[in-house]
Amino acid sequence: MAYDFKSESEVKEFLQNLGIEYRFGCYSEKKPEVCHLLGDYLEAVKKDYEKARKLYKSNCDDYKFGKSCLKYGTYALLGKAGVKEDYKTAYQYFKKGCEQNIMDSCFNEGLLSITSSEKCGIKPDMTKVS
Incomplete structure (x- = not known):
């Protein structure tokens, strides 16, 4: 079916079907x-945001889907969608995303390991960063 995206009702129908x-x-x-x-x-x-956060977490944990690890790590880092800001959890999920070759996740893991190692509960490893 072709949608007329200038029609509000058809956009709503498209989005509902997409969901x-x-x-x-x-x-x-x-x-x-x-x-x-x-x-x-x-x-x-x-x-x-709360349902999205839960879905990203389970998709990362259950299916090892790196992009979801990155998104959940971001939620944890920012304290978004009903969770408190948690650098340690954010670091762990960025690390999982990096293991799945998601470069933004690797960048965030490295950045946290340099700038916030105490908050992440890790010792900085400069050999990993370079």
Whole structure:
């Protein structure tokens, strides 16, 4: 079906159908990429940050999907969506994302290891940073 994106009702219908497709792909087909997209949908369209945060965390932990690790680490670092600011958790999730070759996650892991090692509960390892 072709949508007329100048029509508010058709945009709403498109977004509703998109949410349905993402839920099906995530919960029924168990596709990590689609679970991440559902998290992005919940965050950007529905503004339901708490559900998005929980989805990113489970997608990282259950499916080892690096982009979700990065997003959850960011939530933990900023203290967003019902969690307190937690540098240690943020560092751990950035590290998980880096292990999945997500370069932004590697950057954040390295940055925290240099600037906030005490808050992260780690000793700075300059050999990893270089």
